[in-house]
Amino acid sequence: MGHPLSDNARRLPLLAVDTIRGSEEGFVGRKKIVADDPYLAGHFPSLTVYPGVFLVESLQQMLELHIDGALGGIDLVELGSVRFSRPALAGDELVFDTAVAGDRTHLVTRANCTIDGQRCARITATWRCRT
Numbered sequence: 001m002g003h004p005l006s007d008n009a010r011r012l013p014l015l016a017v018d019t020i021r022g023s024e025e026g027f028v029g030r031k032k033i034v035a036d037d038p039y040l041a042g043h044f045p046s047l048t049v050y051p052g053v054f055l056v057e058s059l060q061q062m063l064e065l066h067i068d069g070a071l072g073g074i075d076l077v078e079l080g081s082v083r084f085s086r087p088a089l090a091g092d093e094l095v096f097d098t099a100v101a102g103d104r105t106h107l108v109t110r111a112n113c114t115i116d117g118q119r120c121a122r123i124t125a126t127w128r129c130r131t
Contacts, residue, residue: 014039014057016031016054016057016058017029017030017031017058017061017062017065018030018032020062020065020066022066023098025100026066026098026099026109027062027066027098027100028095028098029059029066029095029096030094031058031094032092033048033050033094034090035048035091040090047089048089048090049087049089050088050089050090052082055094055113055121056076056079056082056123058094059096059109059123059125060074060076062096062098063107063109066098066100067100067107067129073130074128074129075129076125077106077126077127078125078126079124079125080108080125080126081122081123082121082122082123083121083123084120085118085119085120085122086120088120092115092116093115093116094113094115094120095113095115096111096113097112097113098110098111104128104129104131105128105129106126107128108126109123109124109125111123
């Protein structure tokens with residue numbers, strides 16, 4: 001079951017996830033990069049690049065939806081590893097295939113981020129739920 005986010009204004013102007021569905025080990029989330037999104041203004045105007053920090057934000061928002069069904073409530077504790085393989089550009093759809101381990105006090109995610117089946121990033125991070 002996916003979580004559409006058209007009505008959620010919690011993190012506007014940066015809504016960094018379009019859909020999410022549970023998987024055997026965690027979740028699969030998707031984010032389509034749209035050049036005229038207001039938060040991308042000025043990010044290489046002739047070549048709209050989705051910044052790496054936005055990939056981490058996408059992962060956090062997806063984890064929040066996976067754990068609680070709503071945005072907010074999870075804090076980043078540590079970025080264990082972030083490796084970028086290629087840029088994410090306007091028109092690309094990012095797919096986050098993410099394994100989740102641990103409990104609400106110590107969640108570890110291992111995300112393989114792809115575009116058209118090609119890896120663009122791998123992110124390992126530790127998170128903590130606020131409540």
